[in-house]
Amino acid sequence: MLTFFLLAAVMVLGALGVITLRQPVHAALALVGTLLTLAVTYVTLQAHFLAAIQVIVYAGAIMVLFLFVIMLLNVEGDEGTVRLAWVRPAAYLTGVVAAAGVALTAFLDARQLPDAQVITAALAGGGAGALGGVLFNQFVLAFQLVGVLLLTGIVGAVSLVERSAREKGDEEVFGEPERELTRV
Amino acid sequence: MFDASVPTEYYVALSALIFALGAVGVLTRKSAIMVFLSVELMLNAANLALVAFARGWAAAGTEIALSGQVAVFIILAVAAAEVAVGLGILVAIFRYRHSTDVDNLSGVRL
Numbered sequence: 292m293l294t295f296f297l298l299a300a301v302m303v304l305g306a307l308g309v310i311t312l313r314q315p316v317h318a319a320l321a322l323v324g325t326l327l328t329l330a331v332t333y334v335t336l337q338a339h340f341l342a343a344i345q346v347i348v349y350a351g352a353i354m355v356l357f358l359f360v361i362m363l364l365n366v367e368g369d370e371g372t373v374r375l376a377w378v379r380p381a382a383y384l385t386g387v388v389a390a391a392g393v394a395l396t397a398f399l400d401a402r403q404l405p406d407a408q409v410i411t412a413a414l415a416g417g418g419a420g421a422l423g424g425v426l427f428n429q430f431v432l433a434f435q436l437v438g439v440l441l442l443t444g445i446v447g448a449v450s451l452v453e454r455s456a457r458e459k460g461d462e463e464v465f466g467e468p469e470r471e472l473t474r475v
Numbered sequence: 476m477f478d479a480s481v482p483t484e485y486y487v488a489l490s491a492l493i494f495a496l497g498a499v500g501v502l503t504r505k506s507a508i509m510v511f512l513s514v515e516l517m518l519n520a521a522n523l524a525l526v527a528f529a530r531g532w533a534a535a536g537t538e539i540a541l542s543g544q545v546a547v548f549i550i551l552a553v554a555a556a557e558v559a560v561g562l563g564i565l566v567a568i569f570r571y572r573h574s575t576d577v578d579n580l581s582g583v584r585l
Contacts, residue, residue, distance in 0.1 A: 306497065307496065310513060325516065336486070429538060448559050451566075
């Protein structure tokens with residue numbers, strides 16, 4: 292129980308950091324903290340494979356991509372005021388109402404957890420083998436669709452880069468670093 | 476490490492809180508990158524609830540219980556694709572406008 296509340300405190304602090312910190316890099320690092328805490332929470336929930344994937348894919352690959360883009364674009368911690376003044380209080384009110392509503396529903400519909408032995412037997416430690424067995428039997432269609440989605444994503448990303456490269460003219464885009472070097 | 480003393484509703488409440496914080500971030504932040512980070516927060520909140528439900532439904536057998544964890548796995552793959560394309564679009568918009576302020580992006584709509 293203590294573990295849960297410690298992890299929950301760190302997670303909420305990280306989430307608050309994401310939505311309040313002005314510097315994008317700081318906010319991204321706060322999100323990394325939240326994601327790593329989430330990975331530890333997965334371990335306490337017997338989802339070991341997902342914990343590993345969370346660290347490798349989320350805290351590793353996706354956040355590196357975010358930090359890369361933040362540094363590439365050199366985004367300032369500008370922020371400033373939202374154009375519509377009532378948006379901010381309305382957003383916080385919506386958030387409080389939604390969170391309280393879902394939490395209240397969860398506590399009103401509370402179920403008894405099965406015994407620890409039953410959980411351990413059913414989840415099989417959340418290992419890659421157990422997960423793969425379910426994924427390749429019940430979720431084959433979803434698995435195939437994810438494959439198509441990833442292919443679409445690759446094609447989309449490449450076409451985005453390719454088009455902006457053609458607008459500038461290939462010579463200019465690919466010749467720029469060399470010229471920088473010679474000038475220095 | 477395995478903790479069987481925390482009921483599922485605690486995890487759902489925490490997940491709801493994180494999701495609400497992410498939603499507030501999406502509504503209040505101005506930079507498109509910060510909006511993206513908040514969306515990641517919301518996706519992860521949903522993942523936490525799914526993993527907690529997977530444990531809560533352990534009595535229904537391995538296949539049903541692990542469905543929750545498989546859903547999280549699929550969401551992870553979708554999130555990775557979404558981030559790759561989304562950040563690509565962001566970089567393209569930044570090259571064109573020299574800003575990622577979402578208030579100035581009304582020209583992106585159809």
